[in-house]
Amino acid sequence: MQKRSNLYFKYPPNIHELDLATMVNMFRSRGEPQKAAPGEYLACAVTQHLLKEGKWWFGVHYSQKTWDNLLTKGSEGYPLTEAELNVLGRIYISTEDAPHREVIEKSAGVTEKLAYLIVNDLRAFGFIAEDDTGFLRITPRGEKALNGIARRIYEKRFMPEMLNNYEVVEDPTIERAQKKDLDQKSLF
Incomplete structure (x- = not known):
């Protein structure tokens, strides 16, 4: 599906x-006002x-007016991105069986560490509910937020x-160098 607007919050591509x-x-500091030196x-x-003061978002700043314009209908002040749309949308389409938290985190379109933070925040904000075994369901507030970011x-x-426009981002792995067998004599 083709995007119609580019005016919404985005996580940095190299997060x-x-x-x-x-x-x-x-993540916890996003939206905090920062003053220029x-x-x-x-x-x-x-x-x-x-600006002399702006709202901070992962290294970039927004004026208060721009920040308010980027907030979507139904978000209740929560800055929504494509990742939140993906999380809320995947929970929303799972009407028969509630998806498990791990499944949602792996398919969020961001790293699992960031997806974990997003799911926790969406739960704390009342957009999703999680049972004791980790299964998620969307709340009516979450449906309004989902439709708000989708409309934006x-x-x-x-x-x-x-949901088809999201690619799964793997956590980077570091390849270990192979140790060469050298006949090196001990100096001690």
Whole structure:
């Protein structure tokens, strides 16, 4: 399905390079107002206007007016991205059997570490509910938020075809170098 708008929050494409502690810190700090140092300015990522104070989002800043415009209907002030659309949408289309948290995290379109944070936040905000065994279901508030972000990006209510635009991002792995067998004498 073709996107109709580009004016919504986005996670940085290389967020998977962050270690967990940095990612958690940045995730928890999103939306906090930041002031420019004396004699310096910030720039709004959308309007490019210079600001003395702006809302922070993973290293970029937004004016308060732009931030408010990026918030979607039904989000209740929560900044929604394509990842949240994917999480809420996958839970929403699973009407018969509630999906398990791990399945949703693996198919969120972001790293599993970030997906874990997203699921926790959506649950804390009341958009999804989780039972004791880790199965998720969407709440009426979550349905409103899902339709809000779907309308922002696609200008339509949520449809399952909107989930096809996401690729699974694997956590990076480090390849171990093979040790060569050398006849090296001990110096001790």
